[in-house]
Amino acid sequence: MAAQYRIKEIFYTLQGEGAQAGRPAVFCRFSKCNLWNGRESGRTAAVCNFCDTDFIGTDGHLGGVYDLEQLVVVIQQQWPGSTANGQGKPYVVCTGGEPALQLDDELVSALQHAGFEVAIETNGTLPLANGIDWVCLSPKGESELVVIECDELKLVYPQADAPPERFDYIQADHYYLQPMADYQPVVISSDKLQGAADSLSTSNTHKALSYCLKHPRWKLSLQTHKMIRIE
């Protein structure tokens, strides 16, 4: 039976994170993850418990259940102009949820035939499809990695069970620490503003910055899309 892909949402934006930050990209967010069921009630018990993303179901922008040809067409339609006109190499980021649960050799190669460079954001616990152009590996907690080579290692920091030193053996062109962000919007009331300002110096961003300065193999990855309030 031909493969069907369960997709939460598809949107065109800038890659906000890591070495490709600022690059226009079509994001294809696959449903489901193997490290969290996506429900708040299951968060504390999950292997990955700080996820900032809703990946349940297929109800987002252009979400749905697609066969291979349909999915490639919809992704292609999000790229401005033709994908073959030399206006910058078309770029698609497969994310989720955990895209390695669904992204297979056929879809990678069909996207490439349609003109795309194919990137993945993965937790690294599942084997990857062949031929992916850019692998961003982001290990989680105590989970065991099967992906040990990547283009960029992007570790959310700090994680009690996943200190950066544990990943010295991973082969990567770039090593990034990405400050762990609040996964729910935080509203600061005016009487708490001073306290919030004071605590900035102990924020995850400053902890990550401090680690990078002491261990200069690591660079800081900021979630720039959140700063400029785009998807």
Ligand SMILES: C[S@@+](CC[C@H](N)C(=O)[O-])C[C@H]1O[C@@H](n2cnc3c(N)ncnc32)[C@H](O)[C@@H]1O
């Ligand atoms: C939502 S995940 C989906 C892809 C894949 N499951 C993974 O974890 O890499 C996309 C990226 O967001 C990062 N991320 C998730 N929650 C975060 C948070 N609270 N703060 C900072 N980065 C976060 C992940 O580590 C990953 O690099």
Ligand SMILES: Nc1nc2[nH]cc(C(=O)O)c2c(=O)[nH]1
């Ligand atoms: N702009 C933007 N950049 C991103 N980089 C990784 C993301 C993700 O959720 O996988 C993401 C995202 O959701 N939006």
Ligand code: SF4
């Ligand atoms: S592995 Fe990725 S998608 Fe799954 S819960 Fe963690 S951050 Fe979210």
Ligand SMILES: [Mg+2]
């Ligand atoms: Mg995101």
